[in-house]
Amino acid sequence: MTETVAADEMLRDTADALDPLADAEQGVVKNRAKVGSARPSSLLYTYGPGAIMDLPGFSVMPAGLDDWEPIWKRRPLVPTITEPRLLDVVRLHLGPQVDALRPYPWQPKQGSFSQEGADLGIPARVFPQWFRCTGCDYLGPLPRFTYTNSHPFRPDLAQFTHKNCPGRGRQRAGSPPKKRESPAVPAQHLLTCTNGHLDEFPYALWVHRGTKCPKAELPDLKMRDANVGKSVGSTIECASCRATRSMAEAQGALGRDKLPQKCRGRHPHLNAFDRDCNARPALIMMGASNLWFASTQSIIVMPRTEAEKTNALANRLRAELGIDQVKQFAGQLDFIRALAKARNIDLTGVSDDDLAAAVAEVLTPPDSEEERQEKLAAWDPVELLVPEWRYLQKPALFPQQQNSSGLMVTEMQRGPELHERISRVVAVNQMKKVNAVLGFTRLDEMDRVNDVVSRLVKLTRNGRPTWVPTTEDRGEGIFLQLDREAVEAWENTIHGTALWAAHRDAHRRNFYRRFSETAKLVDPDTRLPAPRYWLLHSLSHVLIREMAMSCGYGAASLTERIYGWPTTPSREGAAGLLICTTASDSEGTLGGLVALSEPTRLQGLVTSALRRASRCSSDPVCAMRIPSDPEDFLHGAACHCCSFASETSCEKANRFLDRRFLLTLPNTGGEAVPGFFGTADAL
Known part of the structure; x- marks a missing residue:
């Protein structure tokens, strides 16, 4: 099983890469009980970076590849999968800078002397980050709720709660208000566009029809379920000015005209924004089947030709040693062998001629961007x-x-x-x-x-990954x-x-x-x-x-x-x-x-x-x-x-x-x- 997240880290959403272990290494005591896990196959086709993964108490979004790097850097060896035929296809689509295929970072099994959270799998962020209290219908952002998960072996108990929830019933005159701690659930409504951006629904702007609340700067909102027979969907209510608006108005083609006409370009999995998105946002529900479509390629491994063997070795040298180091010692094959051995590259049985051919392939300049685009269009x-x-x-x-x-x-x-x-x-x-x-x-x-390359949502902030899952x-x-x-x-x-x-x-x-x-x-x-x-x-x-x-x-x-x-x-x-x-x-x-x-x-x-x-x-x-x-x-x-x-x-x-x-x-x-x-x- 591949571990998904560490509990406390999910509360962070900064511009820095997610690093669940950094604070622990600095002596900060944190609650790092597990909250979920997934198999590699489901992370490939169902819950990969940018998808929403439902956990028992809330939902998370696996982060982009930038946030995986701190996990790999703490491990003595970064494993790779050597398959040149598939790597060539990936490089054709994503660029020549891709030099490796990596498996998902599995969390090591806990031993008798290990500590919980000593290593992690894939980091993730809480998303959506607007929650609704199940006790009083309060609708608000994540910081207004409290995260609880103290049992290290019960990830299903992890949840967000609304402290001091007043409930829905009326209080008797003169009696002290009843306070309780009610569980909160994610708000289901989101905005997305055909360029792959995903954002929270602007509930405050929606209920006030694009304006600010006349009675409060940051008004409290409530999300009430519609009674059967009245309308479809939920109703948003402002606790300050009593304005109400049904979410049913946001549905369909007519509802799209009432939504913001400009997409903010948000990528929650990267914690980043794209500039100047020209697509119109549309309403989408959190569990919709068209929220995330994986773009994958697969091959069955075949016996390799001599050319493919040379290509495979060149890919290993490029990924493990780097082009600069191979270029520096290209004429010293014995030194190349020593460097490869230090990086666990087995060159037993590889002749000097084969090694020289692999080194030459590493140093061969890639196709120009124009040539790559021509090949991509015809692929x-x-x-x-x-x-x-x-x-x-x-x-x-x-x-x-x-x-x-x-x-x-x-x-x-x-x-x-x-x-x-x-x-x-x-x-x-x-x-x-x-x-x-x-x-x-x-x-x-x-x-x-390769249909519409610009619509393929990037896995890294710069859009040029050096490896892919x-x-x-x-x-x-x-x-x-x-x-x-x-x-x-x-x-x-x-x-x-x-x-x-x-x-x-x-x-x-x-x-x-x-x-x-x-x-x-x-x-x-x-x-x-x-x-x-x-x-x-x-x-x-x-x-x-x-x-x-x-x-x-x-x-x-x-x-x-x-x-x-x-x-x-x-x-x-x-x-x-x-x-x-x-x-x-x-x-x-x-x-x-x-x-x-x-x-x-x-x-x-x-x-x-x-x-x-x-x-x-x-x-x-x-x-x-x-x-x-x-x-x-x-x-x-x-x-x-x-x-x-x-x-x-x-x-x-x-x-x-x-x-x-x-x-x-x-x-x-x-x-x-x-x-x-x-x-x-x-x-």
């Missing part, structure tokens, strides 16, 4: 999948694989009853997946991280490859159908609505996956549902990796899918999934999955679903009853699914669509 995420696809096409290399790459695959025999259009089966006995965070967006999720997972899987000639012939048929035209039009409508203010910069037709992707994606989902009943893992633990793109002048076409499960511990997974690649078990599983896909408890509604204007859903004959998977399993959020591409379904209405695997009766 396609498929480029990360191409090396994996090409390796899987060369079974002669499988017996020569090296365990150091973390990948072990085995070409499997096809079962005699396996559908003829599944041409190959590969058992992935062991695999290693590396995932890196490049940034995040708010309000709109980008299909590609990365996770390393191990697991197992099964790779299935379809007959590419059959896929191409089927795809050419689908392109001319009315169903495909309806999906294309729905995608255009969805794209412009989903991307709102930034959609005009991207052509939606370039982001519509080809019919073969819909086919592979639908097949992957029905197999995940079927495999979950036999492999020993829950369906939410299985993930997909789709290799589906048509042939272009620069790359060959692909038609395959990988269903895998990964875990962040050192042992990986247990073998239950890869065992399903055995020919007899797999052919029965595939047949059963396709037969289940031919029927849905929502048919005929599901089987006849075709989007038409103004509908903009990105699926056809697919729903929660037959095809949808959990968000941890699907790489496209249950978009681009249609059972009619798998099988020829009866009674679909309109034009008949040929399924790739024919009819269910022929299985």
Whole structure:
């Protein structure tokens, strides 16, 4: 588990970097009981820097990378994950100054002689910092509340309270006022914009309609829940002038016109402001799903070529020794070896020629900014999948694989009853997946991280990180490859159908609505996956549902990796899918999934999955679903009853699914669509 915050440090929100241990080192006694923790996978996809993490009593926001540095500086060794193929992609997007991929800073386990809080994980700030008292409805900023957390082994008890809370009831005449200590909860309303800024809602300005209170400089506010039947949302009331205003007025397009017209450019995770933000703020609730979208890239580690080995060594030297030191001693390889040994870089087996090549690569000047921007504009995420696809096409290399790459695959025999259009089966006995965070967006999720580069929220104050958070997972899987000639012939048929035209039009409508203010910069037709992707994606989902009943893992633990793109002048076409499960511990997974690649078990599983896909408890509604204007859903004959998977399993959020591409379904209405695997009766 990765520890999230130290209790007392959360009360600070200064321009300095968060450093939970600095005061303790100076002899200041502090309450450092734990308040929360999270797994690296959730910090990667759900609660990374800039996201809001709900704790039992309040919410925190993991800080930017600048605030992680004090944690690393206190440790004798800063670990790195060496994967040149992924690092090259990160440097393309964030700049050549990125020289390392680092794991999340785990908090060391407490030993018998250690002290609580001797080291920490990821620092965080309390956010939102406006709270509402549950006893009297008082609404105020964080300093008006008291933080309590005295039990070192009960992080769930950490909370903010309102001391001397008078409660809601009326006091009897002449009786002393009742005082109590009531728990406080975060106020739910926030302001955000498409440039990724996030700010507190201006409650005082809102209730006074943009002016100051006529009776008090800093009036007390109350947030009262609306009674059922009166209005939607809460009502803000000024205790001094008795002005009231409903939060329902701030919702929707009309409500946006009543909000401040200029964004302040605030980044709470960096404790910083951007100047001159030209986007209009919009109301958003604290738990909204569009508050934070992670921009990540991931690869499966493959056996490295000689060039990749040189690149990997150059990256280690650049990160550990620095370019200046490598340049100073470039001609003294023995001294370079001594420096590397001092930094725990193992050069055993590295010849002088290989070391000299790595040093030369370190000293090679990076591309100019203009060249980098040109490459970035032309970059396609498929480029990360191409090396994996090409390796899987060369079974002669499988017996020569090296365990150091973390990948072990085995070409499997096809079962005699396996559908003829599944041409190959590969058992992935062991695999290693590396995932890196490049940034995040708010309000709109980008299909590609290079869509609108300016909208990618920075992870550091200067916007030029020298490293990015990365996770390393191990697991197992099964790779299935379809007959590419059959896929191409089927795809050419689908392109001319009315169903495909309806999906294309729905995608255009969805794209412009989903991307709102930034959609005009991207052509939606370039982001519509080809019919073969819909086919592979639908097949992957029905197999995940079927495999979950036999492999020993829950369906939410299985993930997909789709290799589906048509042939272009620069790359060959692909038609395959990988269903895998990964875990962040050192042992990986247990073998239950890869065992399903055995020919007899797999052919029965595939047949059963396709037969289940031919029927849905929502048919005929599901089987006849075709989007038409103004509908903009990105699926056809697919729903929660037959095809949808959990968000941890699907790489496209249950978009681009249609059972009619798998099988020829009866009674679909309109034009008949040929399924790739024919009819269910022929299985």
